[in-house]
Amino acid sequence: MVEKDVIVNSDAGIHARPAMMIVREAMKYPCDVMLIKDSVEADAKSIMSVLGLAIISGSKLTIRAHGEGETELVDYLINLIEKDFRV
C-alpha cells in the first residue's frame, strides 16, 4: 500500500474536468485507489465519488493505492494535482 498527502492549490478546486483527469488516469491501473479528505474516502475511479468530496482550494488530500502499479499511480496523481492539472 502506498499513501501520500497533497494540498490542492487550484483556485477552482477539483471540479468536473480535473475530476475526470484523475478518474481517467486511475482507470488505467488495476490497483484500488482512494482519495481521502477529512476522513471521507472516495473511489478515485468514480467521477461522482471524487466530485462528492467537494475538494476546494487548500483542501488536504490523501491518496492511497493498493495493488499493482500503486507507486506509479500515486506519484502521477500527486504530480497532476501539484502541477494544477496542467500536465
Added chain:
Amino acid sequence: MRKLTVRYFIEGEGRIDLQLRLFAGAGGLDKEIKYGEINRPGLALAGFFDYFAYDRIQIFGQGETAFMNQLSCEQKMKTYSDFFSYDLLCCIFTHDYVPDKLFLEFAEKKNVPIFLSKRGTTRFITLFVHVIDEIFAEQVTLHATLVDVFGVGVLLTGKSGVGKSETALELIERGHRLVADDMVIVKKIDESLLMGAGSEILKHHIEIRGIGIVNVREIFGIRSVRNRKRIEMVILLEEWDSAKEYDRLGLDDKKYSILDIEVPYITVPVRPGRNIPIIIETAALNQRLKKIGINSARELDEKIKKWIMTEGQK
C-alpha cells in the same frame, strides 16, 4: 466529523428544521455542541449546582418558567447570576414562553443563545432527541449505489466499471427510486437501523459512461428519486468468475457488516446478456418475503425432505 454549532438550530443547508426562534444571545451562535444531550435546569435554578450539566442544551418547560415567575426581584438577581456564571451552551424555552427581561439581559451579556419553541416540552424533547441522535450518529461514506426497489433499500456495491450506475438507471426506468449513486453516506441511527443518503452536492446525479453526468430527477421526474432510505440488503455485483462457486440454493443467509450492523447480503455475478435489474428486483422481493418469515429455499428443502421420508418408507 464536522463541527456542529448552535447556529445549526436556525440555519444551515439540509438540516432538519426544529422550528426554533432565536430570541436573544445571537453572539453565542458559534458555540460548539459537543454532546447530543439535554438538561432540565430545574435543580440549578433552585440553587443546587452539583452535577449541573451546563454544557448540555438547557430546556425550560412549564415547571422551570413557573418557578422563575414566582421569584422576587432580588431572588431573580441571585439565581440568574449564579446560573449564568456557568459557560452555558444555549437555552430553549418551550410553549413559546418569553423569559423575563433580567434573564434576557444576562443571556445577551454572556452570549447564551435563547430559543423559543411553540411545542410542548415532552413533544419538543421527543423531536429534539430524534434530531440530535441523527446528527451525532456514527457515519461512513461508501462507494456504492442506493436504490429503493419495491420499498427495500438495496445497496449495490462492486468495483468501478462493473455496472452499478447502469443497473441503477435500468431500475429507475422500471419505476424504482434512486437515493444516491456512487457515494452513499450511511448513518447508524440506532443499533439496528442504517440510513443511507446522497451527498448534498451530488444529489440524484448519476454518471453513465458514454453520456456523462445526468440529473435523474430532471430526466425521470420526482417519482424516480428519494432523499434517504433505510438500507435493508447489500448486493455485490462482480464480474463472472467461472472458477468461483456462486450460491445456487440460497439456504444460507450471508451478512455484510456496515458500522457493526449486519445486513443481508448476496453476490450477483455479472455477465453480458444477464439481466441484472430483474435479478435485483427478485432479490428485493425475496428479501421482503424473508422478512415476514417466508424462506422459499428453506421451504422447498423441507418439502423435499418430507417427501423423501414418506416416499422412501413405501
